Amino acid sequence: MVNSPILIPLLPLFAFVLIVFFGKWLREKSAWIAILASSLSCFVSLSAILKVIQGSTIQQNFTWLTINQIPLEFGIGIDPLSAMMLFVVTFVGTLIVIYSVGYMHGDPRYPRFFAYISLFLFSMLGLVLATTLVEMYLFWELVGLCSYFLIGFWFEKKEAAEAGRKAFITNRIGDIGFFLGIATFFYATGTVRFADITPEFFHGMQGNPVLILAALLLFCGAIGKSAQFPLHVWLPDAMEGPTPVSALIHAATMVAAGVYMVARLFPLFHAFPDASQVVMIIGTLTAFMAAFFALTQMDIKKVLAYSTISQLGFMIAALGVGGMSAGSFHLMTHAFFKALLFLGAGSVIHGTGVQDMREMGGLRKSMPITFWTFIIATVAIAGIPPFSGFWSKDEILTSAFESGHQITFWILMITACMTSFYMFRLLFLTFFGAGRGKGHAHESPFVMTIPLIVLAIGSAGIGLIGSPWMNHWFQNFLGGHGDIHVNFFVVTLSIATSAIGFLIAYLFYVARTELPKSLAEKYGLLYNASQHKLWIDEIYQATVIRWFKQIANGSFQFDSKLIDRTVDEVGFKTVLLSRIKNWIDQYIVDALVNFTGWITNKTSAVLRLIQTGYIHNYLLVLLFGILIIAYTFFKI
Secondary structure, three states: OOOOOOOHHHHHHHHHHHHHHHHHHHHOOHHHHHHHHHHHHHHHHHHHHHHHHHHOOEEEEEEEEEOOOOOEEEEEEEHHHHHHHHHHHHHHHHHHHHHHHHHHOOOOOHHHHHHHHHHHHHHHHHHHOOOHHHHHHHHHHHHHHHHHHOOOOOOHHHHHHHHHHHHHHHHHHHHHHHHHHHHHHHHOOOOEHHHHOOHHHOOOOOOOOHHHHHHHHHHHHHHHOOOOOOOOOOHHHHOOOOHHHHHHHHOOOOHHHHHHHHHHHHHHHHHOOOHHHHHHHHHHHHHHHHOOOOOOOEHHHHHHHHHHHHHHHHHHHHHHHHHHHHHHHHHHHHHHHHHHHHHHHHHHHHHHEEEEEEEEOOOOOOOOOHHHHHHHHHHHHHHOOOHHHHHHHHHHHHHHHOOOHHHHHHHHHHHHHHHHHHHHHHHHHHHOOOOOOOOOOOOOOHHHHHHHHHHHHHHHHHHHHHOOHHHOHHHHHHHHOOOOOOHHHHHHHHHHHHHHHHHHHHHHHHHHHOOOHHHHHOHHHHHHHHHHHHHHHHHHHHHHHHHHHHHHHHHHHHHHEEEEEEEEHHHHHHHHHHHHHHHHHHHHHHHHHHHHHHHHHHHHHHHOOOOOOHHHHEEEEEHHHHHHHHHHHHHO
16 A cells, blocks of 8 residues: 555545535545545655665556557656645645644634645645646646635635636646647657656757747746746735645645646756746746835735745746756755744634734734744845755855856845844744733644644754755765855845844844834835835736726626627527417418318218118119219110
8 A cells, every 4th residue: 555656536535425415414524534545645655765776766657548650648746846845735735734733623614624725735736646638638637626715715704716727727827828839849859758858859950940939838827827927926816725724735735836837847948048038037037026016015924925935946946947946955954944924823813813923012022932933034035054944045145146047146146135024023023012902812722832842843844855964965966056055145144134034133123123113104115115016916917907807898788788688689589489380280271280280070970871771872873873963874
């Protein structure tokens, strides 16, 4: 059983089916079914990962259908990259499911939540294990469907329902590009198998405009799923879902899918510098822009949402500059400290009942476990050594610096400083100073704090596997791409920017708390631009959304007043004509037929009178007939 990798996605799927059909009777036990399924899936995954670490590659395929004698395969593939993702999805996902037991306690749709979570894990695991682009696309869409279910889980709230719809529609825009990219790539190469997408495969294809187009279209899918500019707008609104959902989406599943897809197709992007350039620009712009937005947000989950977008930008930028192992490394470390940050935020919300940081403060005494684990996550994401975020972030910065992309390097370095600032700002506003909330805060139950402690250990130590202290084991495990050495200039500058961000946050929110307000008034334009997210949502509302609404309204009017009216008129005339034909058939055609039958019946009745069966009657009739003929012809 342990050696059957097919069980990895099937176990959560089985939990989903079981809870859907029997959740009404299982009630609270549905959570433990979901936990058991994800835990067993994690156990089987670890067994497969150990085999990959030992040098094996797992491949199990079967032909789904054949197009022009080219087979399209479905199957399961586990190599170093997918092994890393398996570890992230199953391990972090299991901790989030355990945490959900406490967070979702008492919710009227408790079983449904764990059914959706199980389906979400199945979808993401299927995506990770996919061996072809077509198979990945099917699970890609299922991941999007699950996000719609979970973001809008509390659909009674208008904001939650709109957030779910916004996430679904925005991702469909990117997914259209992804689908067209798969079709274009298949047209140009005749394959969709990941095993075929190697550096050697593209020898002689450099400069092929069709493949460049295919790469850019495929990247559209990552722009949507991983919330890159300009399709980043759905992710902050996704905070309307339950906090465990936010942690799952931001750390282990949905947004990681886009980065994973680009990493999986890295040979394609690396073979075409024009496509890589676009990836790098989009990632760098997104990282800086989202960090700028996070500087002034007051909703604790919104800060973390923009932080996620920014960190995803780091990963995408790394892949764009050629740092495949650096981007993948940060994807793994980010999963731990971002899951910890979101679950910590959920613990704060659970203990205080508020999300606005202006109503928090002084929580370090009343919520000590949440406080200390949150500190570890904050230090990790800020890039302070020796915590995990430091090692992976510096790999990205080193990749940008040594690949010659100096503008990208300096923008990402400034972004790293902003990251340190807004995360320590969140920490100080939430846990330090005097309490500003009305209620009495309390620590979360053990079922919620135990996952925090485990994730804190991971956030502190998981980065060591990619550090010089372990000879960059993780990078070598992925295959190494030339970015596995230490650049002391980059390291020194990175530590300095993290320290600067910390010191400014300490100055603003601990030492001199009046400074933020005065600076906001002095630099009102910048402050408002950050707080209102450059008014991108408003611009979309005023342009694209308004235009599409007008097109939809015009289409509706055309459909209702022309198409529907024409159909209705045709239907009315058809009914009228059928009634006329029915009258003619009933009163003319049927009447003539019935009259003919009546005449025949009456005539036959008269004729039957002379059919007596007596021969003397027939002789009498014969005699009368002869007399009539004689009279007529011979005038006798």
